[in-house]
Amino acid sequence: MNATSIPAPVRRSVTVKAPQHKAFEVFTSGFGRWWPASHSIGSSPLRSAVIEPREGGRWYEAGEDGSECEWGEVLAWEPPSRVLLAWRIGMDWKYDPDLHTEVEVRFVSVTSDSTRVELEHRLLENFGGEAEAARGTFDSEGGWVGLLRNYAEMVEKTIV
Amino acid sequence: MSQIAALADPTRLAVFELVAEQPRSVAEITRSLPVTQSAVSQHLKVLREAxxxxxxxxxxxxxxxxxxxxxxxMRAWLDRFWGSALQEFQKQVEQEWRDK
Known part of the structure; x- marks a missing residue:
């Protein structure tokens, strides 16, 4: 396996005009209030998305038909400064309990009513063919198809 | 041809899914699909070019x-995905804080 082919983590940040505790509360307990419906992963249209507010809590979405689609779980719960989530949505766009990628979100107080929210999605190498080579196993791998399909749908929506 | 367009064909998508599952030869792929080996080769050519x-x-x-x-x-896709999600988050949290 060629080390240079390991993808760097995705890092995104945004500074919001709200205090640290509020930013944490909206991001986690209020997850379903802001998560874009277009970012649904389940087969049914998104009704709500939930981060259960505790270590070991579930991270999932509920569809309009009542179905639930697991995304992962809460690995670390440190209000108001940090939450660490396991993202276990594989390449086939399905929940895979053996897939391990992490989404870490840090809430850094800038002023009394301004917070920088830093998101890092890491261990992306576990998604793909390189992980197969590294682990010599194929069982937990899907492929690129789901993401590309989903990407295609997003692109189409953007164009239309 | 773009990656998306390359996967628009159902047989080509099936070929790609087999390769994504594990590395395979043309003969192995052909055995798993109801198409000829030369058709599989053609699909692989398109997938390679994409x-x-x-x-x-x-x-x-x-x-x-x-x-x-x-x-x-894929990384680029996730980057976009989280970028747009955080924009939505920002709108929501700022609105809630303003309306407190």
């Missing part, structure tokens, strides 16, 4: 793998 798969010689045949460059694209 940088979705790449081939490595093994003995007399080629073994097809998912192209690691695909990881780069």
């Amino acid at each position: 940088q979705l798969v790449r081939s490595e010689p093994r003995g007399a045949s080629n073994i097809y793998h998912v192209d690691p460059a695909g990881l780069v694209r």
Whole structure:
């Protein structure tokens, strides 16, 4: 396996005009209030998305038909400064309990009513063919198809 | 042809899914699908040109793998995905704080 082919983590940040505790509360307990419906992963249209507010809590979405689609779980719960989530949505766009990628979100107080929210999605190498080579196993791998399909749908929506 | 367009054909998508599952030769792929080996070869050619798969010689045949460059694209997709999600988050939290 060629080390240079390991993808760097995705890092995104945004500074919001709200205090640290509020930013944490909206991001986690209020997850379903802001998560874009277009970012649904389940087969049914998104009704709500939930981060259960505790270590070991579930991270999932509920569809309009009542179905639930697991995304992962809460690995670390440190209000108001940090939450660490396991993202276990594989390449086939399905929940895979053996897939391990992490989404870490840090809430850094800038002023009394301004917070920088830093998101890092890491261990992306576990998604793909390189992980197969590294682990010599194929069982937990899907492929690129789901993401590309989903990407295609997003692109189409953007164009239309 | 773009990656998306390359996967628009159902048979080609099936070929790609087999390669994504594990590296395979043309003969192995053909055995799993109700199409001829020359059709599979044609599909692989398109997938290779779209940088979705790449081939490595093994003995007399080629073994097809998912192209690691695909990881780069997937990463780009997630980058966009989280970027737009955080924008929505920002709108929501700022609105809630203003309306407190």
